[in-house]
Amino acid sequence: MKKSKANLFGVIGLGRFGTALAISLSEAGKDVIVVDRNEEKVKNLRQYTEYAFVTENLSKEALKEVGIQNCDTVIICIGERIDTSILTTLNVVSLGVPHVIAKATSQEQGAVLEKIGAEVVYPEWDMALRLGKQLAYNNFLDFIFLDEQVEIQQVPVGERMVGVSVQDFNIRRKYNLNIIAIEHDRSTDIEVSPDYRFVKDDIVVVIGKVENVKRFERDMAE
Incomplete structure (x- = not known):
């Protein structure tokens, strides 16, 4: 198979994580090689990719033989079978694939995979962290992670902001965050005037580093 590496992904292991990942990449218009020993799982993916x-x-x-060496990125999604995961990762790295990502189910497994040369992901751990944040900050309506360091978050206005203008509160100086919208009266204003004065029940949509967003959330909850 001769494909541009930048447009070709490999997914090895079609459990729930691998299947969802392969479908997501395919629906985004990417070519995907999928590999599994289970014929039924592979058959189900053939409606999404011809390289199953x-x-x-x-x-x-x-x-x-199936062309994994032609991929720019390969994701090994067989974290539960630790020995198979490690050996497969080693094989993919040795084929010269530039970007190898491996699913891990423990820190110990992840450490070995990193030493081999893979980027490690912990899907269950990451999902648990997000759920924990939702439960811990149940007063906040929503949050979106852009990556591990930056997020967009909706935060209810705290008492200290009520009656204060956007310019005077100066969230950028105090928290190093940017306001991208204000939600109020069942509407969303994305053209925020510096003279706008916050009122009770306003929701501020901010973007910035995760630690700065958390600090802003804590202050608004007081």
Whole structure:
């Protein structure tokens, strides 16, 4: 298979995580090679990609045969079988794939995968962190992670902001955050005037580093 590496992804292991990932990439218009030993799982993915392969083993030779070496990014989604995960990751790295991502279920497994040369993800851990944040900050309506360092968050206006103008409160100076919208009276204003004075029940939509957003949230909750 001859494809531009930038447009070709590989997904090895079609559990729930791998299947969802492959479908997501396909629906985003990316070419995806999917690999699993389960024929039924592979068959279900053929409506999303023509590069769906059943392999009895994940040896270097088997992976090369299906074209994994042509990928720019390969994600190994078999974290539960630790020995298979590590060996498969090693095989993919040795094929010269520039970006290798491996799912891990423990810190110990992740440490080994990192030493091999993979970027490690912990899907269950990451999901638990997000759920924990939702539960811990249940007064806040929503949050969106842009990456590990930046997020967009909706935060209800605290008492200290009521009656104060956007310019005078100066959230950028105090918290190093930017206001991207204010929600009030069942409407959203994305053209925020510096003279606007916050009122009770306003929702401020801010963007910035996670630690700065958390500090702003804590202050508004007091």
